[in-house]
Amino acid sequence: MSASTNTRAQPGSTVLWEKGDAAGHDMLGTRTFGFWLYMLTDAMVYAALFAAFGVLAHNAGLTSKSMLASVFDAQAAYRDTIVLFTSVLAYGYAMVALKKGSRGGVAIGTAVAMILGLVFLAMVGSDLERLFSQGIVPQLNGFLSIVFTLIIYHALHIIVGALWMLVMLMQMGRDGFTSNVVYRLINLRIFWHFQAVIWVLLFVFVYLQGKII
Amino acid sequence: MFVHLQGPWNPVWGRLSLQAIPYQNPILLGTFTFAMIAALAIVGAVVYFRAGPYLWREWFTTVDHKKIGVMYCLLGLVMLFRGFADALMIRTQQAIAVGPHSPGYLGALHGYLTPFHIGQVYTAHGLIMVVFAATPLLVGIMNIVVPLQIGARDMAYPYLNALGFWLTAAAGALVMLSLFVGNFAHGGWYGFLPLFELPYSPGVGVDYWMWAFQLSAVGTTMGSINLIATIVKMRAPGMTWMRMPIFTWASLSTNLIALTSFPVLMVSLALIGLDRYFGTHFYTAGQGGNLMLYNDLFWVWGHPEVYFLILPAFGMMSEIIPTFSEKTLFGYATMVVASFAIGGVSWGVWLHHFFTMAAEPSVNSFYSVTTMLVGIPTGVKVFNWIFTMYRGRVRFELPMLWALLALFLLLVGGMTGMMNAFATSDYMWHNGVFVVAHFHMMVLLIAASIFGGVEYWFPKVFGFKLEQRWGKWFFWFMVLGTAWVFVPMFILGFAGMTRRLDYIPVTQWAPYLRVMLVGMAFYVMALGFFVAHLYVSLRDRVKNRVGADPWGTTRNLEWMTHSPVPAYNFAYIPHVHARDEWAWRKEHGMASLGNESFEDIHMPRNTGVPVLLGGLAFVLCFALVWRIWWLAAAGLGAVVLVIILRSFARDTDEVIPAKTVAGVEGGAQDALPAPARG
Numbered sequence A: 001m002s003a004s005t006n007t008r009a010q011p012g013s014t015v016l017w018e019k020g021d022a023a024g025h026d027m028l029g030t031r032t033f034g035f036w037l038y039m040l041t042d043a044m045v046y047a048a049l050f051a052a053f054g055v056l057a058h059n060a061g062l063t064s065k066s067m068l069a070s071v072f073d074a075q076a077a078y079r080d081t082i083v084l085f086t087s088v089l090a091y092g093y094a095m096v097a098l099k100k101g102s103r104g105g106v107a108i109g110t111a112v113a114m115i116l117g118l119v120f121l122a123m124v125g126s127d128l129e130r131l132f133s134q135g136i137v138p139q140l141n142g143f144l145s146i147v148f149t150l151i152i153y154h155a156l157h158i159i160v161g162a163l164w165m166l167v168m169l170m171q172m173g174r175d176g177f178t179s180n181v182v183y184r185l186i187n188l189r190i191f192w193h194f195q196a197v198i199w200v201l202l203f204v205f206v207y208l209q210g211k212i213i
Numbered sequence B: 001m002f003v004h005l006q007g008p009w010n011p012v013w014g015r016l017s018l019q020a021i022p023y024q025n026p027i028l029l030g031t032f033t034f035a036m037i038a039a040l041a042i043v044g045a046v047v048y049f050r051a052g053p054y055l056w057r058e059w060f061t062t063v064d065h066k067k068i069g070v071m072y073c074l075l076g077l078v079m080l081f082r083g084f085a086d087a088l089m090i091r092t093q094q095a096i097a098v099g100p101h102s103p104g105y106l107g108a109l110h111g112y113l114t115p116f117h118i119g120q121v122y123t124a125h126g127l128i129m130v131v132f133a134a135t136p137l138l139v140g141i142m143n144i145v146v147p148l149q150i151g152a153r154d155m156a157y158p159y160l161n162a163l164g165f166w167l168t169a170a171a172g173a174l175v176m177l178s179l180f181v182g183n184f185a186h187g188g189w190y191g192f193l194p195l196f197e198l199p200y201s202p203g204v205g206v207d208y209w210m211w212a213f214q215l216s217a218v219g220t221t222m223g224s225i226n227l228i229a230t231i232v233k234m235r236a237p238g239m240t241w242m243r244m245p246i247f248t249w250a251s252l253s254t255n256l257i258a259l260t261s262f263p264v265l266m267v268s269l270a271l272i273g274l275d276r277y278f279g280t281h282f283y284t285a286g287q288g289g290n291l292m293l294y295n296d297l298f299w300v301w302g303h304p305e306v307y308f309l310i311l312p313a314f315g316m317m318s319e320i321i322p323t324f325s326e327k328t329l330f331g332y333a334t335m336v337v338a339s340f341a342i343g344g345v346s347w348g349v350w351l352h353h354f355f356t357m358a359a360e361p362s363v364n365s366f367y368s369v370t371t372m373l374v375g376i377p378t379g380v381k382v383f384n385w386i387f388t389m390y391r392g393r394v395r396f397e398l399p400m401l402w403a404l405l406a407l408f409l410l411l412v413g414g415m416t417g418m419m420n421a422f423a424t425s426d427y428m429w430h431n432g433v434f435v436v437a438h439f440h441m442m443v444l445l446i447a448a449s450i451f452g453g454v455e456y457w458f459p460k461v462f463g464f465k466l467e468q469r470w471g472k473w474f475f476w477f478m479v480l481g482t483a484w485v486f487v488p489m490f491i492l493g494f495a496g497m498t499r500r501l502d503y504i505p506v507t508q509w510a511p512y513l514r515v516m517l518v519g520m521a522f523y524v525m526a527l528g529f530f531v532a533h534l535y536v537s538l539r540d541r542v543k544n545r546v547g548a549d550p551w552g553t554t555r556n557l558e559w560m561t562h563s564p565v566p567a568y569n570f571a572y573i574p575h576v577h578a579r580d581e582w583a584w585r586k587e588h589g590m591a592s593l594g595n596e597s598f599e600d601i602h603m604p605r606n607t608g609v610p611v612l613l614g615g616l617a618f619v620l621c622f623a624l625v626w627r628i629w630w631l632a633a634a635g636l637g638a639v640v641l642v643i644i645l646r647s648f649a650r651d652t653d654e655v656i657p658a659k660t661v662a663g664v665e666g667g668a669q670d671a672l673p674a675p676a677r678g
């Protein structure tokens, strides 16, 4: 018995081959789907890093919490949060403008999001600078190693995102809303929101831990 | 910012100096000579036949999934050969260096390899076989077969696919380069912490190991994104999930494993990098580092990785066995569920790689049980294959022989795996050669399926069958070699022999070690038969030309187009009505390739960017290994720049005109397939 006996065959009237260029497929859908898969790999990287954070914090024991409380500035991080979230919001407006097909709207939203991203970077950078100048460096112990790695790895994503926005502004200016530009704008949204989500985790585990939790 | 190094360093050359070239070592000198002669022969042939432009146009810049797949397989074969040479060295060393009176040559006290040298050899052997031989071969076969099986003209991301390949190739080249410039890690393929920290491994070996590993991980992850998106988004109309060929199912589950586990490997390696380059304390013995963190992170990847390797092998067996039993696969749905069950459970067993490292009994018991659970879906698969053959008309052609060998090795490897899964018994032989024999059964099973798969799909890709005579000699000598090497290894494992020895203190083991050497001789002969197999097949290629369906009893979509497959795969996209569509059409008398009038076909255009990026990644990693900071910065900058510039390209597609298609279709000799059997 073959698996196929349940389908009745009528030679002659059965469509065996598709005419027309079926290879077109759903380009936008495929591109975004793949980007979600990529985001999953990045989520796994963060998951592994946060797992390492848990292990190394456990190693450091009580000192980890007091270190976090005394060293990291939750208020500064709160300001960072506001800036990053506003940036995400601005990019959200750019997406609304994209739905309406307004090039100007997308450009303004993206530009604002980019500038705020850079402000965020500057703020995080100056905070790191302050810690390093006090001799609080990743090389001090395993716990600080993972804390700084998390912060810097996140900051690297922000750099990539800002660069990506710049590229999109240029491509939009040159090509308008071609399908390449549109799928990249959509993927950038996924990317940018994801960074905000990760920042929330960082904020809670690094900056708030030891203060309240 | 960077850690302080022991030894010389200068801003221009980093740690690189003439001393890095091991010209005093006769073995490496010989290898170097051999490599140079081979390279000169290849370059000479390319120049002589003026093949350069052709190679560049048709292969280096290709985005065609079949050609990329073939290149993956070639890379895998070259690395398989390198890994085999390593194995030969280990086996001969262990056969000579037995007992205090054993002779020593070439500066070694016993045998002919110094402990540092043999350490590099077994590290390279393990890494190469897992990451640079098995993985590229499997990814290559998936690349070729999956789009054909789902009736697609191309993959979801042809450009990413090419990039993944060139990154993997760059990583392989890095491993090869470590032979002649510098040295390789010497502490085992999966790394030992804190031994791999800078103070204890101050040379460049660990850096080579780390960057090659890392680069290949990036390549494999890209490949998995591409394959998953292809399977999910590019299936031909009518191909519902439950009509998908079983090899495609296996590819889906295996790439889900890769997608989720390789990032963890990247982290585990990157943290070693941070320790070694910036002086952080992730895995150091003091200052709040934790070496168990490494073991956990690594094996959280490591165990899923072994299933990443085995699931496509299972998939190939599931294609070959029905074809040569002239029956449909038994228990299709349970096969699918079993693939995903194996994929899922593989995430929850990693601790069985270090039962002995001070976990509580409750933890060990938990991982013991989860490990044994894997046996259930695996058992389901074994029974399904057996029931497929039961009352079938089994034809023992080469692909089937390989599939049966794989089935047999799976039983041996699976049973011994179960023995390892008992934490209590594992305590006795952990880090011994029993474990080594166990996983070699598993990995040889994968190799057997790969050879079966290559025999099976070769005519599809190249348009002619491989000959059978030398192929059978090759097969039987592989069987002989496997028996003679690994049966004694299991015995020695019970006798208490530990793995990775450069010197064997127990003289009673000598007979077994010599028997294993005989096994290696069989393997060497098998290699010779393999070469003859290829040579005779190529020589007789015109005689062995085949049509669309060379085996007569095939069942899936990949056999519904010409052999060799045209660039666009299908002149018309097939409409799918049943599971085993091709078998269904043959059964109902609709087995024509359906070519009348033709249409234009859109395809992606070839591009040199992926190979350029591969080259830049190679330079970047080389610079990082030798700490040539200016070169590393330049390499990284170039990579970013090239990626951005490529994103501005508008003209990435091309059209194959209907006339060309008609020409190709008309010229194909197999307009009508062989009549269906069975």
Ligand code: HEM
Pocket: B190, B306, B307, B309, B310, B352, B353, B354, B371, B372, B374, B375, B378, B413, B414, B415, B416, B417, B418, B420, B421, B422, B426, B429, B430, B431, B435, B438, B439, B442, B443, B446
């Ligand atoms: C029924 C399924 C399996 C079971 C129960 C099983 C069990 C185990 C256990 C418990 C170990 C650790 C032994 C020790 O280090 O003391 C082990 C090691 C290993 N297994 Fe398996 N295994 C199975 C399938 C596989 C498969 C399918 C592969 C490869 C494709 C594989 C490859 C390996 C490798 C490479 C190692 C050792 C790695 C190393 O130490 O270098 N196993 N297995």
Ligand SMILES: [Cu+2]
Pocket: B302, B303, B306, B349, B350, B352, B353
């Ligand atoms: Cu395992």
